[in-house]
Amino acid sequence: MYVAVKGGEQAITRSLQLLAEARRGDLTVPELSLDQIREQLRLGVARVMQEGSLYDEELAALAMRQAAGDMLEAIFLLRAYRTTLPRFGYTQPLDTNAMRVRRRVSGTFKDVPGGQVLGPTYDYTQRLLEFESTAPTSPLQAEAPLPDTMPRVLDLLDAEALIERIDAGVDPEPIDLTREPLMFPADRATRLQNLARGDEGFLLGMAYSTQRGYAESHPFAGEIRMGEVDVVICPEELGFAIEIGSITLTECQMINQFHGGNGLPPQFTRGYGLCMGEGERKAMSMALVDRTLRCDELGEPAYAPAQNQEFVLSHSDSVEASGFVQHLKLPHYVDFQAELSLLRTLSKQHAQHLNAEETAAQETSS
């Protein structure tokens, strides 16, 4: 129970001033420009866009600066801002097969058609702090560009019928969690929307738990690709589809062992991860958790936290989680007074009870 508490307005005003001052820091140091954040902290920008669930680099950079680098606060700011914008519609499904790949690796096949392209990755860095600022050497360009489209690695297995097929089927209209509440059991499309904007740390922990034995997942990274995909819309005013720009996406196709069950033959199954911007850790975590959450569909014994969709989906959102944990800071004065008074009564009763027992014991012994 919360009560309206009057007073403290001036303290709040001063607190906001202190916040603004702390955020800006030393005035002799130039303020960060949004361009600098967007260009030099691009992975942070990507995370704010993913979990803020809004692809807009400028707004994400602004949110990061305003939140003084607190990513969860920046995500909250972006989520709040999106509610002020009108919804124009839904895009056509993003065609990740036509991605203009800048990175594409497979942990399952060395010689994938189209090749393995490392792209910009921290994987091969030594993780040594570089104290000198390093100006990049002029970027090397290969003589020939990559093929226009790269075949999906998983299609190689599909040709042998060793991996489950995923077809659009009747292509139902998916539930939109920004419009409808999360209901259980949630279908896979709904789960993926939840995971796509879920907290990276939470998903990483959940994914890690599946690898350590809390659900048998036996995963392989079939393919991870990152690059640009065109956004296509079909406005009513036109009646035909147009590209309105491209966005960076990271996609992870996880391959998992499956011994058969629920009427399905033994085959490889798939876990899927897709996220805005460069976000390999997020996409991989999402794919692992997606696969684990399919336990009911595949008839697998469910005992681990990562297999429990109510547990995973209800706790994946950092805006909700952060709000509920931090609301404890709000005045609970009346609540607490009630608890205090109850405890005083109980304590008194306990003391009286002890006294009564002591008196009874003395009477018996005498």
Add this chain to the structure above:
Amino acid sequence: MDTPTHLARAQWMSLLAQAEPAELATAMEAFAPPVDATTWLRPPQTGLYMLRGRVGGTGPQFNLGEVSVTRCSVQIGERIGHAWVRGSNSRHAELAACADALMQDAEQGPRLQVQVVEPLRQSLNRRREAASRKAAASKVEFFTVVRGE
């Protein structure tokens, strides 16, 4: 024939939307529409489209998250131009809508095609090729013995 096919219009609208805003602005300097013949039917407005993905890349659709989009509609003479551009750059949307209207004009269209749209296409292709060639430079060359088939 002065009515463009949908395909041609979709192509130029896509190129205008994918253009670098500064490059589009420079290219459009020579085509500033006369103010008295220009009516902004829908001034630039930024809103959201929900991005859709597919489960496993090929399966049923799911909602990935939103993307900011700025739309704008303009009437120049008798032609109505529309624009939808990703992001919140109002000027980009205005210029793209004007270019779309002028592209439908029998007289102006061909000039715009040569001086605006075609250079934008080349520029887009150059940017994409440069990015692709940079990525290709990091392609792994495995040194393994190839088994005879």
